[in-house]
Every structure is written in C-alpha cells, then in structure tokens.
Amino acid sequence: MGAGTTRRSSPAAEAWALMFELIHLSKRRFMAIASEFDLSPPQVMALRQLDPAEPKPMSELAIALRCDNSNVTGIVDRLEDRGLVERRPAERGAQVRAGLAARLDEPPEALANLSPEDQLALRDIMRRALGRA
C-alpha cells in the first residue's frame, strides 16, 4: 500500500486518514486567507485567540498556540509593530479579527457540499468525539 491509501484497518483509522487529508488540502486555503490579510500562520492563530474585551496574559496565548513562552514575544512584537495588537488588543486588530473569522469559519467545499443529513450526522459524531454531546 502506498501513500494516499484510504482503506485502513479500522473505520476510525480510515476516517482519521481522510480527515488528515482534508486538513492538508485545506492548508492551501488557509495560507491564501492568511496572505490575504498579510499575516503569517502563527499571527493568524494569535489574533484569533485575542479578544479586545478579554485581554489574555501572554503565557495563556503560548498555551493556546502550543509553543514556548519566549516565542510569543516575537509573534506579538510583529503584530504590535503593525498596530494590530497592543499588549492589550487595539482597534484595527479587532477589525482584522472579524474579517479573519468570517473567512476561516467557512467550512471547506468538501464539507459544505455534503447532503444536509450527512452534515448533521457529521456534526453530531464530531460533538461526541470531542465530548460535546
């Protein structure tokens, strides 16, 4: 069996492989949206985590981004240099955040094109998978 095989030992394993593939395919879309806003991927993730209404300590941001504490310094530095963030979220940053959300929250075509029944079933299974049942 070569790369890209989708028939696997268990349904969960195959679903996982397909999900991985979908994410990989969606990476292009993500990168396109990121550069649409002239942001690097970690900057996108950082901006999505921040909310002007609820300031977060940088250590919390590091946890959310799953990277080292020292790293957040640089990421936030660059966002701050562009006035998108202030070590307390700034006005323009909030606008960019809203724009990003609108673009990124759209499901990829592969999911949007599913039948309404499949969409509902998929949502319910994913809720159960993540304990949100």
Added chain:
Amino acid sequence: MGAGTTRRSSPAAEAWALMFELIHLSKRRFMAIASEFDLSPPQVMALRQLDPAEPKPMSELAIALRCDNSNVTGIVDRLEDRGLVERRPAERGAQVRAGLAARLDEPPEALANLSPEDQLALRDIMRRALGRA
C-alpha cells in the same frame, strides 16, 4: 461568542470547527511522534512521501509538501546527512518510514473511542466528502 464556540450557523460549519479543533489538539501528538523519531515536521512529511520502490523527483516532493522547490533542497540535505535518504531512498530510511506510519496512522483517542456505529458513519461521510464513496 468567544473563541472555542462550537454552535455555528450550519452543521457543516460546526463540524468543520470541531474538526479543526481535533487537528489542533492532535498537533501535540504529532510533534511528540516527530521528536520520538528526532525529525522535524517537514522531514516527517517528506519521509512519508518517499518510497524506496518508487523514487520521486524533488519537484514532485515540493508539490506534495506544498512548498517551494528550493526549499526541498535543505530538507532533503538534512535527511541525507543522517543517512535516512539518498537522493534515492536508503535502507534505514525505509525502517523509519515504517515506524512512523505505524505511529501516525493510529487515529487519535477522540476518534478511536467513538462507538463502532459512529466510526462507520464517520468513515462513510468522510469518504463522500472527499469523493471516495
């Protein structure tokens, strides 16, 4: 609505958000496996793409990794320095590949713990989503 909200406009959008969350959660696992093999993420992806039986031109590798051509040079350089790859896959590289596959192909707990019915339903929906029905 703050970050981490899961109730969204359409089932597909919510499923997408949950899937994104699952992938993000699984990143830690991926990084752990990568460092278990002492490989960087792009090195993992490169090694997974390569097959001793079917040598690939580096330009094809660049497409698979969704990065620039010039970039592959450095990634392959480092893999070659460690004798995992030879600009024609080497023996030890094949072993590492097999080990990697065994670890990475396991679905994350969130999926493995689903009921058999949910696993089957999820697999079938993902097949349809990616046109493998």
Added chain:
DNA sequence: TATTGTTATACTCTATAACTATA
C-alpha cells in the same frame, strides 16, 4: 520563591532571485 515575560542564541523552514546543468 514562583511566575511572567524578555533577551540571547542557534537551528529549521520558507520564499524569491539568480545561477548551473541538462533534456
């Protein structure tokens, strides 16, 4: 003292541009 954030350092990844080799 323990936590938070920064700086220093070093390595990897990334793209663009310019170059070489080759079909």
Added chain:
DNA sequence: TATAGTTATAGAGTATAACAATA
C-alpha cells in the same frame, strides 16, 4: 529553450537557557 535542482539571501518560527521584574 525549458526544466530540475542548487545556492544566496533574508525573514519568520521554534526551543533552550539565562535573566529581570514582580506577585
């Protein structure tokens, strides 16, 4: 000439270690 691959260069992300400030 066109394609494949490399090198040069510059910028960003990443972690570790050491440090400063502070609760």
